[in-house]
Structures are given as C-alpha cells and as structure tokens.
Amino acid sequence: MQGGSSGIGYGLKYQARCISDVKADTDHTSFITGTLSLREENEVHLIRLSSGGTELICEGLFSHPNEIWDLSSCPFDQRIFSTVFSTGESYGAAIWQIPELYGQLNSPQLERIASLDAHVGKINCVLWWPSGRHDKLISIDDENLFLWSLDCSKKAAQVQSKESSGMLHYLSGGAWDPHDVNAVAATCESSVQFWDLRTMKKTSAIERAHIRNANYDMKKKHILVTAEDESGIHIWDLRKPKIPVKELPGHTHWTWAVTCNPEYDGLILSAGTDSTVNLWLAPISAGDEPNSEGIAESPTQQADPLLNSYSDYEDSVYGLAWSSREPWIFASLSYDGRVVVESIKPFLSRK
C-alpha cells in the first residue's frame, strides 16, 4: 500500500480502459479519458490538474455514442482526439473535435471530424505521430494496417494506403516511432512487426509471443519497450532484435501497459492486471550489449530496478499516461473507472 495516499483521485461513472495525455495543451496538465460500458451512455472526460497540483478538475464532459476501447489525443491540437469504439457487435473509429467555448454550452456535443470507416474486423487502435504536426494517421485492426491522410480543416480522412498483416497474424496494437515518421511497430500474436509506411512493407520483426503493448523511447532512438502477458517487460534495441537488452520482472499477473517517460532517461511505467502500477528505472547504457547480459545481470540484481509499486487500486489497471508537460506526473486508470494522478518526484532524487 505504499504511495497510496499521495495520488489524486477522480471517478468516472463506469468502467474504463483508456486514458491519454493532452499533449497539445501547453498551459495545463490535462488528460482525456473515456468510459467502457456496453449498455449505458458512454462519456468522454477532459480532466485538468489544478494549478496547485492538489486536485483533478473536470474540464469537459461529453457524451460518446459507444463504449470506448481506445482513445488518444492529437499531439498538435488539444481539441482533437481519436477513439475506437464498439457497439458490442461491430467496431468503429473516429476523429472528434471538442467544440469551442464548451465550458459555456449547456450540453456540448462532440463534433465528429472524420470516420475511419474502412475497417471490417475488430479495430484495435488509432495512432498519431507522437512527435508533432503530421497529417497522417494510422489505424490497426485485426488483420490490416491503414494509413490515413487527415485534413482537419476540410474535416475529411482518406485512406492513403492499406496493407494486410498476412495470414494468421492477428494484430493487437501498435506504436509509431517518434524518431522516424515512416516507422511503425505492430504487435501481433507471435511477434512485433516493423513496417515502413513508404512502401507499406514489413521490414523486420521481433519474434516474441503474447506482447500486449509496445512503446518507443521518446528520447533514444531504436529503443522499444514491450509488455507481455506472463513474462514481464522487455527492452529491445531494434538494431539487435534477437535478444532483449534488458528484462524487468513486470507484474504478478499480466503486464498490460508500458510507457517510457518522455523526459527522464530509463524511467518506465507499467500497469498490470494485479491492480498495481510499477515505476522502473532501467537506463540503457551504451555498454548494454545483449551479449554481456549474463555479466550485467548481477549488478542489476543488486540495484533493484523497481523504484516503486503503486498498489492502491481496486481493479486491473489498463490505462496509463505520462504528462508531457510535467514529465514527473502520470495518470493511471483502473477498470473500475478510477483515475489516479501521481507524482514521481520523490523518486527522481534517487537517480
């Protein structure tokens, strides 16, 4: 139960899975999250951390037609975000815009800028390029990877290209390389596939089963962190995709989500179905060759990479987001709809 009291809580009405940092909002530390309820009216909440950093304020509350399985904020426009939703029988994905002056409206409605309606199967996620303004979007469903060109002013999204993942490769998610606008990693049942968006071809792969989540290091090129159901967290140097550079034990049950800090080197957050969020310190030094793993193991055993375990959750934690404005703050979301915002400042001094 350590660190339980330090977090700032915020309750959603229903269960929820996804939360995203509103990166384009440079004046406030804010997050956007949406509910997952099959039979109720779903909501999107825009939450802002008060200037004192002591409470979470609901900035905007919007209704959303269906339960939300994936949500991410546009990195260059704070009013735009994408969702993946399901009616229970079919899936859809859309780009939404929060109306201007939403604070003064009585019941503000989200404006649907574009529907990413080329999908047939189960849609997994919509990706924005994390590093800045880019007029392309990626959406991933079970079997295909779509590249969309998005025109916010004309309110239109068009499929630019599409490629199938190949027989028997069921995609489950992905990550867009912040250092290379043409590189995307897609997770599937038995591997992580790397795609070049110019050719829409697979360039390489990491053969590894049951990867739930992948996240690129924002600071360092070629570094990818993956979370796996049973076997914890692995850090990969993509130039040597055979063996991970580092292994972290992960969670008691599945490790669901993993995300690298946008600012501090080697700080990694992971969320698990054991109702905890773990903060890791696992910097990758230049000498961390995969070959020297055996030798490097003993020193890492001595210095526990686990800085803290936040365990004050009642249910599995699926949603996790660092604030890019205040990179020592992160938001977590457990399945019961509770948002908890924590500061990792007490652990930064240890670095």
Added chain:
Amino acid sequence: MGTDDVPLDDKAKRMRDLLSSFYSPDPSSTPNAPSKHGTLDAINTTSFDPDQYMNLLVQKSNLEALLKRHVEMAAEIKNLDTDLQMLVYENYNKFISATDSIKRMKSNIVGMEANMGQLLDKIMSVQSRSDGVNTSLFEKREHIEKLHRTRNLLRKVQFIYDLPARLGKCIKSEAYADAVKFYTGAMPIFKAYGDSSFQDCKRASEDAVAIIVKNLQGKLFSDSESIQARAEAAVLLKQLDFPASVREFAEAIRAYRIIFPDSGRQLITLAQDLVINHFETTEQYVKRRISSANLLGVLRTIWADVLLMDEVLHEAVLPDFSLEAAQGAVKKYVASTFTYLLQDISDVLLRVNVSPKEAAEEHPLQVALEASRKAVLQGSMDVLLDFCQFLDDDLGLLVKLRDFIIDWVQEGFQGFLSALDDRFLLLSGRKNSSSPDQGLTEGAHSEKVLAGLVLVLAQLSIFIEQTVIPRITEEIAASFSGGGARGIENGPAFVPGEICRIFRSAGEKLLHHYVNMRTQRVSALLRKRFSTPNWVKHKEPREVHMFVDLFLQELKAIGIEVKQILPQGLLRKHWRSDSNGSTTSSRSNPLRDDKMSRSNTQRARSQLLETHLAKLFKQKVEIFTKVEYTQESVVTTIVKLCLKSLQEFVRLQTFNRSGFQQIQLDIQFLRTPLKEIVEDEAVIDFLLDEVIVAASERCLDPTPLEPPILDRLIQAKLAKLKEQNPITP
C-alpha cells in the same frame, strides 16, 4: 604540435623515421610521414618536401637564425659537392683498372686449350691402368676383409665369454672403474642377444655386477673411504644406470661438493629442477580424479626427498621452494575437486530431464530430488572429509600450508555454491529464456520436460539453504576454522549468510518460474478458448465446454508433480473460516439472486454499484499472495493466476445471452473440483464469481441460466465423466 618536443627526442625521431622508411613494407605509406612529422629533420628522408621545409623554417626561425642556417647550408652543399666529385672519380678509376684486368685475362687464355687436351689423354691412361690393378686384386681383398670381420666378431664373443671372469678379476683387484667400463661396453650385446646365445654369460656378468654395485654402495656409504673414492663410486653407480634414488643423489651431492667446492650454484639449480619436475608431475596427476589420500602419498614422498636433499644442500632452500610448489598443487587439487563435485550434481539433475516418460518409476521427480539432494549433501561432506586428511596429516609440508588450505577450502565452497546457483538457473532455462529460436511446438514440449526439473531445482535450493549450508558451516567451523592467510580485513572466505541468501532467492525465483511455466500453458489454453468462437453469436449452451476438462487435466498434472516434490502444508481450515470465508460466501449468492430479479434496464447499473459496494465492505481479497513451498500453496497460486487470466480474457469479449450462460455453466462446473485441490476456497469462490461478474458486464443481455437447467447440465457432465473414467470420482 611537434615543435615543442622536437629538441627532446630529435635524434630518436630521426632515427625512427629513417628506420621506418627503410623497413616500411609499403612505400606508399611513407608520403604520410611529412604531414605527421613536420620537423626540420625531414630533409634527410626520401619524403622531403622543400616547400613545407621552407615554410617551417621561416615560421620557426628569426632572421639571425635564418642567416646562420643559410651559411651552414651553403657549407653543407659545398661539402656534398666535393664528396660527390670524389665518389665519381674513384668509381672511374676502378672501372679503368677492371677493364685492364679483363684485357690481360684474354691474352693469357690463348694456348690453354692445347695443354688441356694433353692433360685429358694422360688422365685417361692412368685410369685404365688403375682399373686393371683393381680387378686383379679384388678377389684377394674380399677374402681378407671377410677374415678380418670374422676375427673381430670372434674377439667380441671371446670378450663376452671372458666377461664374468674378467669382472671377477676386477672385483678382486677393486678395479671397479674398468669393470664398469667392460660391463657397459657389453650391455648392447646383452640387450640384443642376452636372452638366447649369451644367456649364461649374461647371468654370470649380472651377478658380478651386482657384487660390484654392492661394493660400490658400501664404498659410497662408508665414511672410512676417501672422498675421492666415494665420489668415484657414485659416478660409477650412476654409469651402471642403477636406479638413482634421491638418497644416492644426496650422497652424490655431498661427495661432489667436497670435490668441487665452488659448484654450488649448479647443484642448486639441479636440485630445484628435480623438485619442479616432481611437482609438475603432481599437478598433472591432480587434474585427474584422485583422493586426498593419493595426493598425500605423493606429497609425502616428495617431502621426504626434499628433506634429504636439504640436509646436504641447505643453500638451495628446497623446503621453501617446494612449499611454494606444493601450494600450487594443493590449490589446484582443491579447485578441481570442487569442479568435479559441480559436474556430478549437474549430471544427476540432467538425468531428470532425460527420463520423464520412459522411466518406469512411479515418481520420477521424487527420485530425482532424492538423488540430487544426496549428490549435494553427501558430495559436500565427502569433499570436506577428504580435505580434512590434509589437516590431520602431520607432514611438515602440510603443516606449513595449513592456513592456506583452510582458506582455499572456504573459498572453494563459496565459489562452488555460487557456481551451483548459476548452474541451477542455467538448467531451469531462465538464462536462455530469451533465446529467439524457441519455436512454439518445440518450446511447448521442452517446457513440459523442464517444468518438473524447475520444481526439483527450487526444492533443492531450499534444501541447500536449510540443510547443506548449515552442515558445511558446522564442519568448517569444526575443522577448517582459522586460516587468515587472506588477512583479517577481508574476513573469512566462506560467508554462509551470503550463500544462504543466494539460495533462498534462487529457490523463490525457481518456484515462481515453475508457477509461471505452468500458468502459461493454461493461459495458452484459455486464449484459444476465448479468441476462437464468435461470442456475440453463441448458441445456447448444451454442455460444459471441453476446455474445462483440459484445464482440470493440466491442474492434475501439476498436482502429480507437486506431490512428489513439495511437502504438504499445514491445515488451514480454521484460518480460512475465520477471516474472509464467511464474508465472501455471504456475498456471492444472495446478492446475485437478488440481482436477477430486477428489471432489465435497472439491472446493469445496480450491478456495478453492488460490485463496488461489495468490494468496499469486503476485505480486499489478497489474490496475489506469496508462494510457499507447499503443495497446496503452489497449486492454489497457479489456480488463482489462471482464474484471474480467465477473468481478463472474458473482459476482452462481448457476449450474447447464450455466451454468458455458457460461461456461467463452465464456471459453475469448475467450482467443486477446484475447491478440492486448493487451500483457500474463499479466494477461489471470489475469483470464480468475478469471472461471472465480468461476463455479465460484457454481456448484451445478462440473463442467467435457470438453476434447474444449470444443475441438469452439470449432472450430465459428471455422469459423462464417470462413464469415461469409472475409477476416479
């Protein structure tokens, strides 16, 4: 950059440049030189660059120096010109005289041809005459040669036949030197024919020689003899190739030193070489598998020899010298003993891997555990007992090494146990878990083989921590305390606390690894189960789904493994009913019955609310508790993890009413068999309920099956199971 250190290594640099330009295998590399060494010395090299030289000169020197340099250079140029002229002139002279010589040779050679012709004729006639003489004398010469050979042979035979008598005569006259000379001369023949023609002779000679040897030895050891005579005797004995023991060597030394008082140096080297030789052999010997007793025997012999030599050759400090050598040998022995022990243990463990199926034994893992326990404990004790022999021995050499031996043994155990830990991790596959070529089918197979081994290793680690290490510590305290050659600040070499910690954590890791391996297999099963059907279009449930059978089968296999290796846990019935048992059971069913009676629209929201409320009032059930080394704890942990996975898989789907009912049926069926095998029924109830809650949350129309139907389907399944497998309940 080079300007600062020019005056310092001026000459050296110039030499180096010249040498390198001379030896440089690749002439193309020399052009680099001027840029590297932009100094004024480059004037002598082949790579001299006048422009650069000028620049450098102008930059570095003031006017006065430049002028001075100019004068110097002019003088140098003049000198060089003169030298050049001289050289040309000399060469010209030589050329002229060479031409003269050739002319003279030409005139002299005329008329030589005629003389040569005459000479040839004369030689030819001489040769033909000589051939005539040769042929006429040939036959006689042949005959003479044959006779000569026979005579020689006869003389030799005579010598051999006379040898015993002659030796006897020598003995009488004490002319031992002659006797030895004769005998050694005859030795080759005896060697070749001693077993056939000259058998008697050989025997008689040997008898005589034996007497000689005896006499010589007598002479050697009798103090009344003159030193000279004794030395001679020693030399003669040596010549007779009599097995030279160190004793005689010592005597020889004694004698030798008196004769040649200044030869100490060589003798010391000789003696030391002898000792080195001994120890080199010993170290080779140590590499094989030997016991301390064997090594002790060897050391004892060497030490006795060393002491003997020391008496006569004290300056060689042989004891100290051999102490050093012995140190190396004993240290190597200790190290190799531990290496063999490690090898033995991993051999025993690897056998687990090989024979899980083909072995007819009923409890292969149990047998393996017993065998490996024995290998570790008995092995360690044997090693200690073996080393004790070193300490118990009063051999002077070992007494001096005592402290070292204690340290080595302690260090040895420390190193051995750490190595054992590494070996365990390697065997469990944790170290190469990241190997990329772990194919799915192959991986699954090898994992099945490995899982049992991992469990054995986990339990073995605990055994080492709790039994082996205390025993070793005890033994070491009893027999190997002290030491201290390492110095006090380093503390004792064997740190049982640290090793215990290593094995405790290894045990935990291995146990977790086992749990993980087993859970992963079930997870794969569940993943298939939930990702395959279209749950939104599920048909009405007709029977309990077969994944339940597979799941229970896996658990049964785990139960079999666990029962062989782990102890039974304490009965916890009272604990269970005390804490959360009652709360949970009161929570699940009444609540749900209540819930079902509500209207459809109200239902879902209140359901969620109730779940939250229930959680608030209920103690948070600790799902993820620490795994203990008991059968129940391991099985319970695995079941808990699997049920949690089940819940998570359910949460990712969307169900229609029939899909939800199928889940309800499967979970209801699992309830009884799961409770039978786990130690904490309350948690299992809770987790099973959670699965049903998750399914109802993810369901478009969560109407549960009517209890009578549910019951009938479960009874049908039980009956079917009984039919298939009449013995098991």
